[in-house]
Amino acid sequence: MSAIYILWLRELKRYTRSRVQLVASLGQPMLYLLVLGFGLGPVFKRAGNGSYLQFVAPGVIGMTILFSSVFSGLGLLWDRQFGFLKETLVAPVSRLQIMIGRTLGGATVAILQGLLVAVICFLAGFRPVNLALAPLAIVFMVLIAIVFAALGVAIGSSLQDMQGFQLIMNFLVLPIYFLSGALFPLDGLGKILSLVTSLDPLSYGVDGMRAVLLNLTHFGAAIDVIVLAIVGSILLVIGAWRFSKIEI
Amino acid sequence: MIRVQNLVKSFGNFTAVNDVSFDVAAGEIFAFLGPNGAGKTTTIKMLTTLLRPNSGAIELDGLNPETHQNEARKRFGIVFQDPSLDGELSAWENMEIHGVLYHVPGKIRHKRAEELLKIFELWERRNDQVKKFSGGMKRRLEIARGFLHTPRILFLDEPTLGLDPQSRNQLWSHVKKVNESERVTVFLTTHYMDEADRVAHRVGIIDHGKLVTVGTPKAIKEQTGTESLEEAFLALTGSTIRDESAGSADQMRQFARMWSGGRR
Numbered sequence: 001m002s003a004i005y006i007l008w009l010r011e012l013k014r015y016t017r018s019r020v021q022l023v024a025s026l027g028q029p030m031l032y033l034l035v036l037g038f039g040l041g042p043v044f045k046r047a048g049n050g051s052y053l054q055f056v057a058p059g060v061i062g063m064t065i066l067f068s069s070v071f072s073g074l075g076l077l078w079d080r081q082f083g084f085l086k087e088t089l090v091a092p093v094s095r096l097q098i099m100i101g102r103t104l105g106g107a108t109v110a111i112l113q114g115l116l117v118a119v120i121c122f123l124a125g126f127r128p129v130n131l132a133l134a135p136l137a138i139v140f141m142v143l144i145a146i147v148f149a150a151l152g153v154a155i156g157s158s159l160q161d162m163q164g165f166q167l168i169m170n171f172l173v174l175p176i177y178f179l180s181g182a183l184f185p186l187d188g189l190g191k192i193l194s195l196v197t198s199l200d201p202l203s204y205g206v207d208g209m210r211a212v213l214l215n216l217t218h219f220g221a222a223i224d225v226i227v228l229a230i231v232g233s234i235l236l237v238i239g240a241w242r243f244s245k246i247e248i
Numbered sequence: 249m250i251r252v253q254n255l256v257k258s259f260g261n262f263t264a265v266n267d268v269s270f271d272v273a274a275g276e277i278f279a280f281l282g283p284n285g286a287g288k289t290t291t292i293k294m295l296t297t298l299l300r301p302n303s304g305a306i307e308l309d310g311l312n313p314e315t316h317q318n319e320a321r322k323r324f325g326i327v328f329q330d331p332s333l334d335g336e337l338s339a340w341e342n343m344e345i346h347g348v349l350y351h352v353p354g355k356i357r358h359k360r361a362e363e364l365l366k367i368f369e370l371w372e373r374r375n376d377q378v379k380k381f382s383g384g385m386k387r388r389l390e391i392a393r394g395f396l397h398t399p400r401i402l403f404l405d406e407p408t409l410g411l412d413p414q415s416r417n418q419l420w421s422h423v424k425k426v427n428e429s430e431r432v433t434v435f436l437t438t439h440y441m442d443e444a445d446r447v448a449h450r451v452g453i454i455d456h457g458k459l460v461t462v463g464t465p466k467a468i469k470e471q472t473g474t475e476s477l478e479e480a481f482l483a484l485t486g487s488t489i490r491d492e493s494a495g496s497a498d499q500m501r502q503f504a505r506m507w508s509g510g511r512r
């Protein structure tokens with residue numbers, strides 16, 4: 001247990017210590033929120049869908065958590081490069097505990113980022129329709145964070161060096177973001193697009209947040225929770241398995 | 249305490265460790281010597297659960313590190329050849345993480361961390377981020393950290409690389425101390441033959457992945473008819489300079505051969 005705790009704490013310390021990274025990582029969601037929220041607002045309204053800022057805010061929160069948690073999972077590659085990974089891999093602690101400590105740490109950092117962005121959304125004018133239900137959004141933030149932190153660890157354990165990093169970001173993480181319904185409604189899409197979006201775990205995370213924040217849902221909040229929990233469990237198992245196979 | 253039989257490790261079709269066998273007794277200090285790229289680090293990685301051998305058998309305190317990873321890991325401590333610190337964290341935090349991962353109780357952990365940081369002259373800088381340390385300081389921290397818990401077997405992979413003579417002296421006197429007072433078995437590699445001659449009870453010399461000889465420094469000198477371990481080492485391994493990455497050089501050669509279509 002103490003091993004999980006100390007590795008979790010390490011992720012938090014690394015995050016809070018690099019202020020530059022903290023600020024930089026908030027820049028991107030703010031850009032999306034402001035440019036899309038205010039830029040696309042009029043078009044969205046004309047199409048009869050209400051306020052785009054309201055609509056896109058949960059998507060931007062979901063994006064923040066997605067990027068942050070995959071990024072921290074891939075932090076494995078840094079630790080491999082700078083050597084710290086060895087130090088943890090030879091310690092008399094099961095690899096499962098090490099993997100859990102890292103994953104929870106990465107997920108916690110992602111949730112904190114998501115909460116920060118939620119505050120920014122609120123300052124920009126975002127208002128949940130039912131304040132009493134708003135805390136439930138945190139449940140979905142936690143689920144999203146765990147799903148993608150586990151995915152990051154699974155991928156990070158399978159790559160040998162940092163060269164694969166850009167590839168993963170461009171060909172996996174960005175598509176997950178764009179195909180998730182973070183930016184557009186999932187209702188009334190064509191057959192193929194609606195199939196693809198329903199295979200994207202982030203769709204369920206964002207949909208769940210919209211359900212509790214905006215009372216607006218495509219799959220239904222119960223389905224969202226179930227899908228995220230199942231996908232999260234599967235990815236945790238795969239991540240733990242890949243992590244246990246690492247050789248240096 | 250350590251038993252290695254017919255150990256083999258290949259990367260692609262390059263064999264880094266080729267049919268190596270040796271034993272290290274409990275309480276012994278064993279120096280594993282060899283030119284760059286001889287296969288020392290690869291052997292240590294297999295002994296410490298970081299790499300799986302292709303074939304051969306390993307026993308650490310009677311345990312197979314492949315099948316009983318966790319039990320085996322409880323038996324040893326290691327100072328790596330390459331850096332393994334977290335640069336974002338302070339020296340103290342690096343010690344803390346190590347102590348927690350190795351289940352050293354809080355009070356003992358803090359007391360020993362303080363002692364060790366003082367011995368290796370890092371105490372004043374304990375709250376600084378490690379990335380701001382000089383190479384020598386980082387190396388000293390790696391060593392101090394390695395002594396934080398008391399393992400049955402201590403692996404030291406070129407621990408004195410980049411250390412000044414003062415720190416080297418501290419290191420070896422500390423190694424001798426834990427070996428004598430706590431009967432820690434020590435498995436070390438170094439390029440300084442005089443160090444090996446001074447601290448090691450027995451020496452194994454490896455070259456091109458093959459174990460050339462094993463014996464006491466005295467026996468090896470007698471066997472080669474030389475005055476110092478350094479001369480004996482050169483007599484046994486030749487005086488050509490080794491390329492650290494013989495493996496990739498071989499690959500390049502093979503690649504070149506492929507391109508030239510076997511005309512050469």
Ligand SMILES: Nc1ncnc2c1ncn2[C@@H]1O[C@H](COP(=O)(O)OP(=O)(O)O)[C@@H](O)[C@H]1O
Binds near residue numbers: 259
């Ligand atoms: N992961 C690896 N992939 C390919 N070749 C490797 C790898 N690790 C080590 N080697 C090669 O194996 C040989 C032995 O390396 P090493 O054990 O580090 O030597 P030493 O520690 O004795 O200097 C070297 O030629 C090195 O290039």
Ligand SMILES: [Mg+2]
Binds near residue numbers: 288289290329405
């Ligand atoms: Mg080496």
